[in-house]
Amino acid sequence: MRLKIGDLAKKAGLSVRALHHYDAIGLLSPSQRTEGGARLYGRDDLIRLHRIEALKRFGYSLPDIKASLDGQFADAPLLLLQRQIAELDAQASRAQRLGRHLRYIVDMLATDGETTTTDWLNALELMNMVQKHLDDDEFDALLAAGPESMPSTDPAWSALIDEVREAVQRPLPTDSDAAVALAWRWIRLVVRMTRNDPTLAAKLMTMQLDEPRAPQLVGITAPMLAWINEAFVHARCALFAKYLGAAQMREVRSRQFAMMNSRAWPALVGDLRAQMEDGVDAGAAPVQAIVKRWQQLFRDSFCGEDKVLEARVLDVMMREPDLQLGVGIDDALLAYLHQANFAGHGVIAANAGPKPSALMVATQRAAHQLLDRPLVLDDPVALAVLGATEAQAVHDNIDRFRHPASVGLRSSVIVRSRLADDVWAAAIERGVRQYVVLGAGLDTSAYRHPHAAGRIFEVDLPATQAWKQARLREAGIALPPSLHFVPVDFERVGLAEGLARAGFDADAPAIFSWLGVTMYLDEAAVIDTLRFVVDCSEGSAVLFDYALPLSSLPPILRIAMEQMTSQFAERGEPWKSFFEPDALVETLVSLGFGHCTTWTPDDLNQRYLSNRTDALLLGETPTRLVLATV
Incomplete structure (x- = not known):
């Protein structure tokens, strides 16, 4: 048919x-x-x-x-199905985006109460204008923030725009307190509207400047943007001025104003975020190239080649989280950046000595002897105690110790060691003749003061002490007669028994140095050791450092320490205990200590690091020092 x-x-x-x-x-x-x-x-x-x-x-x-x-097509049915699914997904996505767009416009109009034809047309015109300048993902991000975040409909934005317009017309000086307050309110609203995306913020600013109708639709003019931009630089400089000297502030202010209209930071942050979101390893060459650009842009923006100023600017960044506003850096990106910095500069020693932490501290003391003048800690055997291989590695890779993260760590290491020396010297003046170094690692106190009166007891694991003594023999360094090694395996022998075997006099006062140890012990073990000290003769004391709760640290420092402690844990040395300063002092008093002396980083800077021309500085640190006296 x-x-x-x-x-x-x-x-x-x-x-x-x-x-x-x-x-x-x-x-x-x-x-x-x-x-x-x-x-x-x-x-x-x-x-x-x-x-x-x-x-x-x-x-x-x-x-x-x-x-x-x-x-x-040999596989035509499957291929067609896959293509059809993709097309349906795309259609659904377009429909969802259109739905969001329409709901957004409805919400925009609803916020103003009675809607006129002009309102409707202005809303459509504004949305079309925005779409011209943003890609689909950026437009979706803006829609997700909600119409209440837009300058044209948000009451907070509307009020602020009116205040800024009036400030420009008066005109209000951009360095006045009122202008600075307006700038902080402005940047916080921008961060909320763009979800902390500086690239999106830059595109919206470009739209505002390039589109002739934008000032009428939104209410923001080019002179207003210029005024708020200048006020925001003054706002940032006001935070720096709390910590920097007059000459340093002139340098920072000059550089901040020179970079005021630059879009280099948003572009660089965007490049780094793209690497992170693509899952690129932080140590990979493309990421390390971005890190180098980051370091150069940081110097251009704040300090030039002035290492002292660089250290202080980094410290201010730690102390003032608001300095990160508008840059587009969140916790995830900060963690990735810190990881990249560690990968590029080997701040944590990778090869094994006794313990990674002990070797790291010892290499920083050695680097101090080579790099920093004047010496805070004069340590003639700092290199020798590392052994020939490690000592040569310090010489060969000395530039990595100039990195700001390494300088910050070295500042902490040498200041706490110098403080311990001073506490011991003051105790000798009072007649104390016993000095106990708990968790000694590669401590060199006995060699820095070979003729000090009394006896020095180094307490540590047998394997660590054997390694250390072998390095000293290789270097031809004789043991001071005052030094007594106390090998203690704490699973078998207690501290009291180990010290007694080495000749420690429990009836005579002693000074205990316990540095860089407590954070690797659980709280119960820390308290047990403190109980031992408090039971010693009157006049005894213990100088120790402890870790602050990471959650209490400023964001930049917290993220850096999360990275570092994670690496410690991977190498078998997790941080286990953390103490709030006030609560710890209460605990020490309840244990029976009669007096506690504490120091802030600023106290120690004034005592040991003032008037230096290098970058040594104790900034915001994750640890604190306390001297508890019986």
Whole structure:
């Protein structure tokens, strides 16, 4: 049975014109024709037409249907299904975006109460203007923030825009307290609106400046943006001025104003975030290249080649989290940046000595002897105690100790060691003749003061002490007669028993130095050791440092320490105990200590690091020092 085109059209529910089109594109051609040229369709043609219509109902295009039915794709059914799924997903995404767009406009109009035709047209014009300057993802991010975050509809924005307009018209000086307050309010609203995306913020600013109708629709003019930009630089400089001297502030202020209109920071932050979101290892070459750009831009923005100023600016950054506002840095990106810095400069020693932490501290003391003048801690055996291989590595890689993270760590290490020396010297003046170094590691107190009166007891694990003594023998360094090694495996021998075996006099006062240890012990072990000290003779004391709760640290420092402690844990030395300063003093008093002396970083800077021309500085630190006296 053969059907003419009209009959086939009726049975199939198609138009004759559609069948003509199918024939023209080679999708469905009749298997026969009459002598007069009329089309005749047979059984195979009907089967093909049925398949065509079935695939059309699934949404396939006519070219895809033809390719499939003609056998051009060996895996045509699967390929077509995959392509159709992708197209449906894209259609759904477009529909969802359109729905969000329309709901956003409805919400915008609803916030103003009664809606006029002008309101409607202005809302549409503003949305179309925004879409011209943003890609789909950026536009979605803006929609997600909600219409209440837009300057044209948010009451907070509207009030602030009016205040800034009035400030520009007065004019209000951009360095006044009132202007600075307006700048902080402005940047916080921008961060909320853009979800802390500086690239999005920059594009919206470009739109505001380039689109002739934007000032009328939003209310923000180019002079207002220039005024708020200048006020924001003054706002940032006001935070720096709390910590920097006059000459340092002149340098920072000059550089901040020179960079005021630069978009280098948003671009650089965007590049780093792209690497992070792509899962690129922080030690990979592209990330390390960004880190180098970051360091150069930091110097250009704040300090030039002045290492002292660089250290102080970094410290201010730790203390003042508001300095990160508007830069686009969040916790995840900060963690990635710190990881990249560690990977690039080897701040944590990678090769094993006694323990990674002990070797790290010892290498910083050694680097101090080579790099820093004047010396805070004069340590003639600092390099020798490392052993020949490690000492040579310090010489060969000395530049890594100039990195700000390394300088900050070294500042902490040498200041606490110098403080311990001073506490011991003061105790000798009072007649104390016993000095106990708990968790000594590669401590060199006995060699820095070989002729000090009394006896020095170094307490540590047997393996650590054996390694240390071997390095000293290799270097030809004789043990001072005052030194007594106390190898203690705390799973088998208690501290009291170990010290007694070494000749410690429990009836005489002693000074205990316990540096860089408590954070690796659980709280119960720390308290047990403190109980031992408090039971010693009157006049005894313990100088120790302890870790602050990471959650209490400023954001930048907290994230850096989370990175560092994670690396410690991977190497078998997790931090286990943390103490609040006031609560710890209460604990010490309850244990029986009669007096506690504490120091802030500023106290120690004034005592040991004032008037230096290098970058040594105790900034915001994750640890504190306390001297508890019996």
